[in-house]
Amino acid sequence: KQPRVAVIGAGMAGLACAERLLAQGWPVTVFDKGRGPGGRMATRRVTVPSGTGPSGTENGSAADVTLRFDHGAQYFTARDPRFRARVDDWIAVGAAAPWTGGIVRLTRDGAIEHSPGERFVGIPGMSGPTRLLADTTRPRSGIRVAEVTAGEDGWRLRDEKGIDLGEYDRVAVAVPSPQAVPLLAESPDLAYRAASAVMAGCWAVMARFDRPLDIPHDGAFVVGSPLSWIARDSSKPGRASQVGETWVLHGSPEWSEAHIEDQAGDVANRLLEAFRAIAGAAVPEPSHLAAHRWRFSIPTRGIDTECLYDPERGLGACGDWCLGGRVEGAFLSGLALAERMIGAG
Numbered sequence: 084k085q086p087r088v089a090v091i092g093a094g095m096a097g098l099a100c101a102e103r104l105l106a107q108g109w110p111v112t113v114f115d116k117g118r119g120p121g122g123r124m125a126t127r128r129v130t131v132p133s134g135t136g137p138s139g140t141e142n143g144s145a146a147d148v149t150l151r152f153d154h155g156a157q158y159f160t161a162r163d164p165r166f167r168a169r170v171d172d173w174i175a176v177g178a179a180a181p182w183t184g185g186i187v188r189l190t191r192d193g194a195i196e197h198s199p200g201e202r203f204v205g206i207p208g209m210s211g212p213t214r215l216l217a218d219t220t221r222p223r224s225g226i227r228v229a230e231v232t233a234g235e236d237g238w239r240l241r242d243e244k245g246i247d248l249g250e251y252d253r254v255a256v257a258v259p260s261p262q263a264v265p266l267l268a269e270s271p272d273l274a275y276r277a278a279s280a281v282m283a284g285c286w287a288v289m290a291r292f293d294r295p296l297d298i299p300h301d302g303a304f305v306v307g308s309p310l311s312w313i314a315r316d317s318s319k320p321g322r323a324s325q326v327g328e329t330w331v332l333h334g335s336p337e338w339s340e341a342h343i344e345d346q347a348g349d350v351a352n353r354l355l356e357a358f359r360a361i362a363g364a365a366v367p368e369p370s371h372l373a374a375h376r377w378r379f380s381i382p383t384r385g386i387d388t389e390c391l392y393d394p395e396r397g398l399g400a401c402g403d404w405c406l407g408g409r410v411e412g413a414f415l416s417g418l419a420l421a422e423r424m425i426g427a428g
């Protein structure tokens with residue numbers, strides 16, 4: 084009889100893990116607390132009046148446009164051949180594409196350095212690839228796993244109301260490290276190692292301008308500012324139907340952490356000001372402005388191991404905080420945990 088597996092978290096790591104286990108013929112149930120899969124590979128949709136668009140009216144809903152913002156992960160790299168092969172599959176079915184926008188580094192002394200490299204994005208938004216993985220792994224959304232305890236015949240999972248989510252032979256915890264720690268409590272060694280990772284918050288601002296901004300690059304890493312990254316989101320492939328331009332601005336880990344409890348509206352205005360300081364007079368009033376808080380955005384200290392697994396107990400963890408702090412690392416970490424589980428039987 085094949086072991087029953089519960090995967091907690093339907094981000095890139097959990098979905099990659101679940102997909103590999105399913106391919107092995109193991110029964111897998113994936114849980115996610117979010118409304119949909121993808122985790123930090125996220126796309127925010129907002130419907131707004133079309134403004135100065137071609138058929139623009141002030142209040143006619145026929146003229147409304149839906150904007151999409153990649154407010155989490157911005158793009159991904161694919162250096163490992165196993166991940167690269169999957170990215171090629173996603174490109175072939177239209178769920179990802181190379182982003183050839185001009186990306187630069189703005190240095191402290193005002194110089195602009197080209198930042199070359201092959202970068203990919205999801206289509207139609209960053210959640211494209213995780214949505215595809217979810218087609219086969221079928222995560223159960225809107226369920227927050229609060230407890231993983233040793234039951235009579237394996238691991239028993241419960242949600243925050245104490246509702247029983249079933250019993251499983253193996254559990255893969257695929258959530259950000261601070262959220263993984265309590266779920267790994269039955270294996271103090273794993274919990275301790277997860278607790279040694281550090282993840283920083285990030286404020287993400289989404290802005291739409293009715294006319295193109297006179298900024299020569301599509302993305303820039305920034306230093307010496309409350310911002311660490313600015314991007315012309317609408318320059319990414321598959322986003323062409325947008326009217327005007329959409330931009331995503333990320334607060335630096337230091338600034339975001341210092342302002343993590345601030346009001347979203349204040350944060351949006353402060354980071355827009357910082358954007359103006361970088362871009363100069365080129366930035367008019369946005370016709371849409373919003374901020375999203377990521378409590379755990381990227382690991383500032385990872386644990387430098389592919390994944391965590393206790394083969395005696397069948398409990399493990401994976402995620403970007405194990406391996407490299409990126410989409411690619413999350414995928415490889417999820418795959419590594421699945422291989423460890425399969426290898427241990």
Ligand code: FAD
Pocket residue numbers: 091092093094095096097114115116117120121122123124154155156157158159160226227228229257258259262285287333377379380381401402403404408409410411413
């Ligand atoms: P997540 O995507 O966080 O998935 C974890 C999932 O677990 C979530 O869906 C969550 O809802 C769920 N969950 C949590 N707790 C529970 C629970 N108790 N019960 C059930 N479900 C639960 N990476 C790059 O490669 N390039 C970039 O440019 C880049 N930029 C980034 C910018 C920002 C602002 C952020 C936030 C991230 C960025 N990243 C980037 C990092 C990238 O998004 C992550 O490395 C990757 O998506 C992590 O995948 P994951 O599966 O490990 O975790």
